[in-house]
Amino acid sequence: MEKLKMHSPNLTQDNIARIRELFPNCVTEAKGEDGAVKLTVDFDQLRQELADSIVEGPQERYHLNWPGKREAMLSANSPIAKTLRPAREESENFDATQNLFIEGDNLEALKLLQETYLA
Template sequence: MDKLDPKTDGSSMDIVKDNIEQLKAIFPDVCCEDKVDFTALKQLLGDNVETREERYIFNWHGKSNARRIAQTQSTGTLRPCKEESKNWDSTQNLFIEGDNLEALKLLQKPYHKKVKMIYIDPPYNTGKEFIYPDNYKDNLNTYLEYTGQKDAEGRKFSSNSDSTGRYHTNWLNMMYPRLKLARNLLKDDGVIFISIDDNEQAN
């Protein structure tokens, strides 16, 4: 793999801008001064636009914010550590130590669509305490209010409340931006392998 160029502008790839550029290439008429005219876009797409508010979709509380997190630029820096490296001038390997979300953002520019295979081993969301945070649970009261099972005064609307969905919410919010950014790094024929158990396999 190519080495990271230390002479960068200090920011990660602007994913929103890149999305707009791709949209411009396909539908130049819907973009003006880096703004998207969604009315014009809907007209060009014709009957292929989904307008119903209720439809079958994989959704959860916080998904919109998770999408925004993936698109937010990072101003972090990857610092080379030559004294701890081997064969610095000839190695084809790269080891990054740090927050994986920030690292994925910083890899967007140099490795966009260049990676053949990704393997990840995320937290399994088992509810047990590990060194790596592995207990992503939404507050029960927040969950019940959001799902319409309880009002602001704490009165339950349903006696048959769902008590398991809240365990998945924050885990999904943690995973979504990382998978989204990892997908951007893959080649067209690239693959991603994920180790997971039954706790979140369905998600």
């Protein structure tokens, strides 16, 4: 029997690993809130790696900001420890249909479905 993963993927660390493959000198180690060492991105170094001239600081550009945007991005990339369970008694002909009804928080449901439906 195949064991189920009880956590969604850690997208932040996956993205850092991808950046590390392309720009190894832009990834460094730092202590997390729990005291464990984890990989982080040196954004100033990455910004310089991607520029064709000396980068002094943030450049002006168009962007969309709102209160809580950083927290929303952090929550979108953080893993969760939840699972989807079928409600057979509330479903009609559950075993024969190909339909799936999901009730819950949208972000959590999308995180849970992401790995299953990733093409």
